Amino acid sequence: MKYDFDEVIDRHNTFSMKWDCREIHVILGITPRFDEDTIPIHTADMDFRCCEPIQRALRAVTDHNIYGYTGVFPGGYGQTYYDAVIGWFKRRHDWDIKAEEIVYANGTMEAIRSCIEAFTEPGDGIMITRPVYTPFTGTILKTRREVVNSPLVDREGNGFYEVDYEDFEAKAALPSTKMFLLCSPQNPTGRIFTDEELLKMAEICRRHDVLIVADEIHGDLIRRGNVFHPIAKVAGPEGIITCTALNKTFNIAGLQATNIVIQDPALLDTYRKNANFVLPNPFTAAATVAAYNEGEEWLEQLIDYLDDNIDFVIDFFREHMPKVKIRRPEGTYILWMDFRDYGLTGDEIRERIYEKANVMLESGPQFDPERGEGFERMCVPTRRSLLKEALERIAAQFPEG
Ligand SMILES: Cc1ncc(COP(=O)(O)O)c(C=O)c1O
Known part of the structure; x- marks a missing residue:
């Protein structure tokens, strides 16, 4: 069907954070x-x-009108959830992931926060590359970790931002640095890092035992003519955790639809031991399946x-x-x-x-x-x-x- 993005829609008085708060x-x-x-x-x-598929799926939930505890578990009916997620990343990003490697989280910043808490200690350094999405800094500080900034550089002064690898390596090598929060595609500069750039970042982080948590929430919103590759696909899963989400792609941030992908078995084990077990709500589960299966x-x-x-x-x-x-x-x-x-x-x-x-x-x-x-x-x-x-x-x- 043809969607009308020009439609005038009044969002006032809908508890919209953007329009009402x-x-x-x-x-x-x-x-x-x-x-x-x-x-x-x-x-x-x-x-x-x-x-429309999301709307239909959410109507089915309200028609059923029961909103009990909701779980998505591999095997049985829950497998439909994983099949939808796996199918999406295979079709859209040619990335192979398995159901056991997917962990649901209530939003991407919550996922990042639980990764910080699961893998680092108060006082540890967490790397970011500014300019970067503001809550990265807030979450590091609120979890009582230290911000280690390796600024992106705009060498030509034309808005094309790159990692300064010398500085990046120096910051990664600091004994207190334990994690790098990668924002890819990058908010706010709009960069999609090339495979070569992603590989370089991964190599440096691995050399210094720095865990990469990649926030790929914008990974489906790509300009025509560009290609986005998940870092774990490009560099392999070792030492990398990826936060994926439907929140931006399908405009369902209010449903907090985030899936963490952890393909490194040791990291998955630590995450499961240290992080809270999180349940989605019935709307989120239904919307995820509908969007990933029918939202293209x-x-x-x-x-x-x-x-x-x-x-x-x-x-x-x-x-x-x-x-x-x-x-x-x-x-x-x-x-x-x-x-x-x-x-x-x-x-x-x-x-x-x-x-x-x-x-x-x-x-x-x-x-x-x-x-x-x-x-x-x-x-x-x-x-x-x-x-x-x-x-x-x-x-x-x-x-x-
Ligand atoms: C890079 C980035 N990460 C995370 C978020 C927030 O995601 P969520 O609503 O899933 O916590 C945003 C929202 O703008 C974002 O741009």
Whole structure:
């Protein structure tokens, strides 16, 4: 069927974190202004309806109207869950995984948190490569581990971020460094690391006994013409844990649909011993099976729409605000935008965008406290008419062009 991503859908008063939760934005210090007129294009949450197979599966759950403890166990009926997950990764990523290697988790950040707790001790160093998804830092600090940052480098100043392998190896070699949180595809820079890059990171981590926890939540949201490979497929499973999810792919983050893949038997054993056993809810189990078995048609149409949205935004800035530097992301639906050529402070940029234009983005320092000032992150999974309005409002606040 043909999906309509241009549909106008009002998400106010639905407990939407993006549209309704003024408080969370204020608590996070994202913006002092948040009202009915705010256009929130800051967070990785899509304003599109889910695909029809998910809707059908969830209706079947409410028609049955029993919401007891829910388990997905290999063999028996639970095998349908694993078959759906295994089939997806085989078809979409040519990655072979087995049911016994899949562990359900209530969301990807919860999965990362339980990996940190299962494999490291308070005080241990956890590597990240900033700019990176803000909660990586928060989760490391809240679990009383230390942030070890190896900044990504933009050598040519054109928004193409790479690992600085010399620095990466030096940080991995620190005796306290025990884990590397890889974000692949990378949020916010939109990089899809090549096989060669992934192999280099894996080799360095293995050399220094650093466990890789790969967050591949954006792995299905790939620009046409690009290819994404899971690091455990490229480098082999030894010393690697992969967090996969349907949350971004199918816009069901509220259902917390995450599967951890652990193919290294020793790691799987430790994880099972140390981490809590987590049950999905009946909606999550049903949605996972429906989406992974029948959601590809919707996803293909979504990817086309997102590609066009990204081009639309880039073209708009090129024409109306050419000082903003944006590199077309290889994956994700995220734009990492460099406003530094305006010569304004971060507060001045935010005043214009957040306060005056009343458009909510996320500001660079959240992703990189040291180097992020002057950058803003935009997420584009919304109808083009709303994006257009947001961009026009922003441009009106930058009369210098
Ligand atoms: C890289 C990355 N990891 C994790 C998450 C959060 O995932 P979850 O809602 O499954 O915890 C996000 C959400 O934006 C993300 O971009």
